[in-house]
Amino acid sequence: MRNLKKHRFMYMILLPGLLYFVVYKYVPMLGLIIAFKDYKLMLGFWDSPWAGWHNFTQFMQGVYFWDIMANTLLISLYKLLFGFTAPIVLALMLNEVRTEWFKRSVQTLTYLPHFVSWVIVYGLMVALLSPGDGLVNQLLQASGFQTIAFLTEPEWIRPLIVTSDVWKETGWGAILYLAALSGIDPSLYEAARIDGASKGRQIWHVTLPGIRNVMIILLILKLSNILDAGFDQIFMMANVFNLEKADIIDTWVYREGLERMNVSLATAVGIFKSVIAFVLVVGANKVAKRFDGQIW
Amino acid sequence: MSTTSKREKLLQGVNYAALLLAGLICLFPFFYVLSVSFTPAAEVVRRGVVLIPEQITLYAYNQVLQGYGLGNAYQVTLFRTLVGTGLNLVFTILMAYALSKKSLPGRAPLLMIVIFTMLFNGGLIPTYLLTRYLGLLDTVWALIVPGLISAFNLIIVKGFFEQLPQEIEESAKVDGAGDMRVLWRIVLPLSMPVIATIGLFYAVFHWNSYFDGIMYIRDQQLYPLQVVLRNILLNFQTQTADAVSDTTLPASFLSIQMAAVMLSTVPILLVYPFLQRHFAKGVLLGSVKG
Amino acid sequence: MSLFHMRYRQWLAAATVAALLTGCSSGNTPRSEAPPANNGEAEASQDSGAFANKMKLTVFNSGAFNPATPMPPREEDPMRQMLEAAVNIELDYVIPAPDQADAMLNALIASGDIPDLIFFKDRASAVKYYEEGVTADIGETLAQYPDYEARFTDQQWRDLMYEGKQIGVPAYEQVSGTVGWWLRQDWLDALGLDRPQTTAELLDDMKAFTYDDPDGNGEQDTYGFVAGVGKDGTLANLGWGEVFWLFGAHPEVVDVRDGELVIGATDDRTSEALAFIREMIDAGVVDPDWVSINDVQQINQKMYRGKVGMLISGWRQMEPSNQKNMEEIGGSVPEWITVPPVAGPSGERRLGNAAAQSNSWGVSIKAARDEAKLARIFAFLQYWYTDEEAQRVFSYGIEGVQWNLMDGEIVKVTDEDTLNNYRWTSNYYMPRRGDDPLYFNFQNPDTAGYHQVNIDHVMPNPANAIVVPDPDDRLYADRQKYVRESLLRFMTGRAPLDEWEAYKETLESKYDYGAYRDYVEELLRANEVL
Structure with a gap:
């Protein structure tokens, strides 16, 4: 009862x-x-x-289907690789700081970029990376090098996308890890220190296991939007010159589906993305079961 | 021993230096926004990237603050952020706590119901129709109800609840505490870090959102902050050849844009430092013996 | 069916019934039954018999001139009061945020709240919504308002016809020649050059501007030309378009010349233009920032900085406000003049297309089914656009505040506070005439002359406005993307010009270009343009 x-x-x-x-x-x-x-x-x-199935076939048999799928997956995977690890590293670094005011100040600084919208960030990028007047290119010229059209060369756009995204979101992403780190019992560190463990070992045996579950949850959740790749950012940074490497599913849908009021197509693509994400999340959760970190 | 501590001191130093560098790199764009907001438009165009303005002017801030229902907009957004975040937390915490109980019958299907919504979304028009049907259009509740629970945040809070040692709750129960008491007196205080974090996430979401304001609100008195600021910026951006343009549109509306960014982000930026004290270490210390 | 569906249906049914009931119980003589010769002007405000009952009118104006400026409440809005009093309506004047207008309109339509009058910014949207059954054919009703009909030219009405039906009325008059070629006369003088008359001379002058230090400061820091390109690759409005026009065709425009169909994207004229642009870029006369220039303001900023010799910009660039910018940013006010476009290989001096009436008001199908409502809408339009007294208010503003009558002449109030505080009034200025000098209020006497230079060199294009995207064309957006990407590759040299034929073949084989061309031909024939 x-x-x-x-x-x-x-x-x-x-x-x-x-x-x-x-x-x-x-x-x-x-x-x-x-x-x-x-x-x-x-x-x-x-x-x-x-x-x-007409809308689905239009999308999947489209001329650019494989291009946008490749772009989307590549950009997402790069972002996952760097964007998943960077906040953890930052949180660990901040965790080691003993001076409270320094820790808080740096942390505040690192999450500032999260609040600056992509429109502003892009404007800043133009001011810095423009081929003629951009600050970086002016420096290059002054040092005798060739100018680089960062914003329009297809070879540069993916690194730029990933780097700017990591820079923008790492500080914000670290917040959750710092919250988790504060929940680790200090006596565990004490015990490890008494056993003679170095800083590195302490991190490996105490800190990381302490936030392991958070890491797994966040990884699974990130997989749920693997096919998103960041529309707001790419919408600003993609242009006709670098489109071959920067056009993702969502920007394609924006042109074909929404600008032409083809709501059915946009919805169909949404379902396509959702189904794939669903499969990935279920699969990831099964794997996570082995580490006892599953979501359900 | 001494080599280890010297090595450790070196690593510490490197750590501090690296963090300082990271901090400065992150500060840079914000500093840029700040300085451009005080720079006259002509100088912005002339110089390109401005970090230290030659001339300081309040023109941009005047232009933004002067118009257009900004005071109202702050109030609306403040209301929605406070009330909205409060409701968000209540709903999210209650549901997450229940779902964190592994012994709960039907837990797996319930979780699947939640997770499914993270992946599948009905879209703009159905959600708009629903909001309209519920009579929420043109009320501040249209800004609060549609985003009442974020599945993402729910999963995170649930994860934290799951990690709390069972013994704490059980010992409280043994002492005769009811479920509500356990939740309120024991579990919540221990979960302050994650609650503070999720509260921050919700608050920032409320503060920054503008799309729902555009779709659901027609009454100008109810426009949230981001919508009004966006309109102010658009005002300076539209330069139709056909229209009457008697007034001098500034050569660059960048300063005005930056002033708007400062006015909209500084308030919410100040929230997190206040929350940082909740991230005190070792909250579990001393609660369970053995 | 779900509960939600049932309720929605019930709601829609109830709303329709309510609308019908309102229509039936309206006052005495519904306008549309009155004798055909009804002149709205004086009668509209005095003949309250026909407007005995107050009606609600919703106007969805996504083409307002200052959409971001909030509107005052009714008590402080004399313009709205005028409109409401004239035809006894309660006016709901909706001005959506510019980039959300489509989403908002679609949401309104989907939920059954279709506005009575809807603004469409171009013919393609007007046609699309007509085809979807949102708006109505109002040709018959229009015939009953000859005075209103006389307000616009036949050509303007024809521009808004589709398959023989009148699907819209003009919203605001377009102005031709609002962009043109600007040239620094002082640099020409400094280098002892004459104004360029051919494309070859144009290129030579640009080279001189770049390499011969026209501003005499001993540094090579100037460029002959600057342009831009939209993020999505559109070449229409940032300068390159006008260079294409020198050669007689534009890559995004369809035209009919001497009975021949000219599709810019594949025409030989375009490939000639591409060769010229290649020369320009290879010669280094184009400011390399052009790849990152995505909007008009960036072009104007280049103009203000004073390091470029030629560009395409708006007609008002030498107005005092812009001269002030030049002074503050560039340090001086150079002698910028508007010149006619140079002669292309065909000898023709073409600036671009003359403006056709592209924007329009559509009447919602719901309103059109209600005779009394329809009559009221037309009375409203007639008042707004033809009433003499209204004309002054809806072109210049509120009398006594924004302008005053002095010795029978209208004198505008120009202090900055008034202008700022009353900017919202321009959202009502839809009836303003496209050739009204008082409205445009040039302070610089030269501006009118510059405008005239542009007007003299635009040419009418009967075809382009008619060609709307085929809704069944599944490859439309992808084809457009391929065209734009390819053209820019040709321009920048990433693709050599001898790949032009290969480009056309790919269009045929991969992007179904043949079907597109057939569709365009059919459309133009049906409209008797081809």
């Missing part, structure tokens, strides 16, 4: 949230059917004619 009563409390407190999800997430999901239709504004969701 006590078991049931305990669970009754739990069900009660999760009911409001569940209601929210059902009403605000699942009801609008009914609108996903327009991916299988040819959505007409005046006919609405129910009366628009069926189109079967």
